[in-house]
Amino acid sequence: MLRSLAAKAVVPVALTVTGFVVVCCSLLYGYIRADMVSAAVRQEIGLADTIVKSTRYAMLKADRETLRQTISDIGSQRGVEHVRVFNKKGLVMFSADPREIGALVDKETEGCSECHAGETPALRLGPMEQARNFHNARGEEVLAITAPIYNEAGCAEAACHFHPEGNRVLGTLDIGLSQHDLRSNLINLQGRMVVFCAMVLVLTVGGVLALLRRNVFVPLYRLRGYARTVAGGGELPALGGAEEVEEIGGHVRDLSASLRRCQEELSAARQRVAALEKRLEE
């Protein structure tokens, strides 16, 4: 089947077009995924900054109860895996999970090591460095953001409890959001691209096959049958169809007629020779 004219015409075209489309779709998917993850990280950083700003007044007034309730309310939101506030020493001061309060986090833990890697802790991090991915106990992917709580002018001068001006970072907000929706969107995108590639394959193969069949193969097979019949001595009217097919059909008919005439003349000449030989013998 692969040796047929149809296969030789269709297979390379189908392979080339579909293969190239798959390559481009794979790369495009990679770009889109990177953009979506980057957008998710920026959105989370924005959310973390919003939380820090909205709890700033409660921190300034040392209103721990309000702060505790705010953190608890944020943690109960759909999609929020964890939210906690560390102090400078890495002690969990506030958390949506009361069991974490009072726990001490190692500086080399992921999420902390980005700032504490060197002798002097870093004061600022790029957006992607603030983000980290991990899987929770349920196996779901979580994107966590570590946002520092900076010592602002109001904090250093407040009467209730003050932080020396030299303390640039007072603590850290750590918030983790489930990436379930993002992953679902990416899986949907993957599915759509697979469908697109399948459609390209079907269109390419179907389109090329249909056009070739209509314009090349059907006339070719008719011509083959015509030539076979005429070559076998059959009489057929002139072959119709495309100009090229008509021309070839005409030439085959002429050749066959010419051959038949020659065979008839040869046969007549043999008969005359046989008659002459018979007369000579007599």
Added chain:
Amino acid sequence: MGCPIGSERADLTNSAAESAGEGNERREACNLRIKGLRGRSVQGAVGLVLFALLSLLALRTETLFPVIPAGLRRLLGASPSTDLISIALVVYSFSALILILSRMMGGDLRYRGWAHLGYLGGFYLFYLYAEALRENFWAIFAAGMTIFALEYFNLWTACQDEIRREEKLLRFLTAPNEQGREGD
């Protein structure tokens, strides 16, 4: 004086024997060529399998060495951006496919897939060094499978056409002998 007819008959017999000898040699040569063509047509499948193994190796290397050692990075310098590597991959795939399609028009019997093993291996290495192999593995794999499948199909169809021609010649070389034997 010897019988002229007898010597002529001997000459004819010798000439027939020489022709028969030549015919045998030509049939042997035909059979050898057919065998060679059948062997050559398998090269495409070998290329495909080798590329699949190369891809498995790349995945395995990526799993074993997800992060490039710092010493190696200091030695080799910064990697090119993944955007550049991706653009290079698209341009390479496009030009490779165009070249294969143009060679298909000529019925080339030479297999040129071995070079692509090197090029695609290079892409695996570049992405691995840029720590972006996992995200872009399928793009390289799809490009490689397309190129190797097309090369295989190209070589296979060209070899099949040649084998068909050789078999036709073999039938022609065999047929007169069979007719001669039937006459005897």
